[in-house]
Amino acid sequence: MPKIHTEATVIGHAECLVIGGGVIGSSIAYHVAREGRSTIMLERTMPGEGASGAAAGMLAAESEEFIDSDLEQLARTSRDEFPELVRELERLSGVSVEFRTEGFVAPFRSEAEGERRWKAANMREDNQPEWWNAKELARRIPGIDRQAIGAIYRSKETQLVPVQLCRAYAGAASVLGATIWSCTHAEQLVVQNGRVCGVVTDRGFFSCDQVIIAGGLDSMNLLDQAGFHYPLYPVKGEAVAVSLKDHPLEYTIYADDIYLVPKQKNEVWIGATSLPNLYDKEVTVEGLEGLLARAAAWLPRVREASFVRTWAGLRPQAAAGRPFIGAVPGLEGVYAAVGHYRNGVLLSEATGRAMAGLLKGADAEELGISNFSSVRIKEESL
Structure with a gap:
């Protein structure tokens, strides 16, 4: 990995840099900004234009069939928080997510x-x-x-409209102090002494203390750069x-x-x-x-x-069959939330909230995401 040169121009700095403006990345940006931390979100196109925007927006925690009880519990927890979440997002952003509760x-x-x-x-x-x-x-x-x-x-x-949810997440994050950079492609992690210190993009260099990779299929390249092989298809x-x-x-x-x-x-x-x-x-x-x-x-x-x-x-x-939500092993300051498959909208609340807690130092088991960590994925692959 390249190291940043002293003469490099920093065009943005934040404690937390979120890569990906889909429903998972936007949720993380909102929850992290809600904790009062300086936040930048980078999105290759516009928030909600990728897989998130193509979803139907069903919060089907009971109707959907999950591969295991851990994922099902995370889904139920996430769905049950949506009524309060929607009220807060719409109040802050002014964007209606067209939330429907008929069942x-x-x-x-x-x-x-x-x-x-x-x-x-x-x-x-x-x-x-x-x-x-x-x-x-x-x-x-x-x-x-x-x-x-x-x-x-x-x-x-x-159920709701996913594109509107992404816009509400991003809009609420902005109100809380986050900066959203649309049409900005993250190309290269920058590391010093075993710790991430920023990201090179097609628009310049962003410095940070922590990076959260949440860019869907585009995440594999950055995860490989971090030395963590987590195949997505x-x-x-x-x-x-x-x-x-x-x-x-x-x-x-x-x-x-x-x-x-x-x-x-x-x-x-x-x-x-x-x-x-x-x-x-x-x-x-x-x-x-x-x-x-x-x-x-x-x-x-x-x-x-x-x-x-x-x-x-x-x-x-995810080839592993379940999403990865946690710290990327072997490189300090790098985290990821990827591989949510067809349940990104449903799992966005729980994922964003858990990631915000993890970045502040909370324990993964306490947050309910230990079974989506690199340790569990490694165990299951043996």
């Missing part, structure tokens, strides 16, 4: 499927799902497929938005093979495909046809809806 509905077409879903929904004591029969489901969701004989309703599940997800006629969809429909997420102006966001190791962001005809067919199978009036737009994003999946 999620998981429909089924057979008694066996319903019993399976009900059993899974009641595995934890803190769950409070409701069983809707066919009559109740049809009353709550007009136009639902007639073959649906019931549904599991989860009232705690919420893209999982392409395609989505489509339509505008329903007549009455709007009130609840998020979260089925096994599709989700329909209601937004403002009668829009419904439908997603998503899951295509690993693809780097393009094109929406294919096959992908679009599949999404619309599966959506219409649950809500037939999707066929009469107006087309709004399509998009695709690249989810940063």
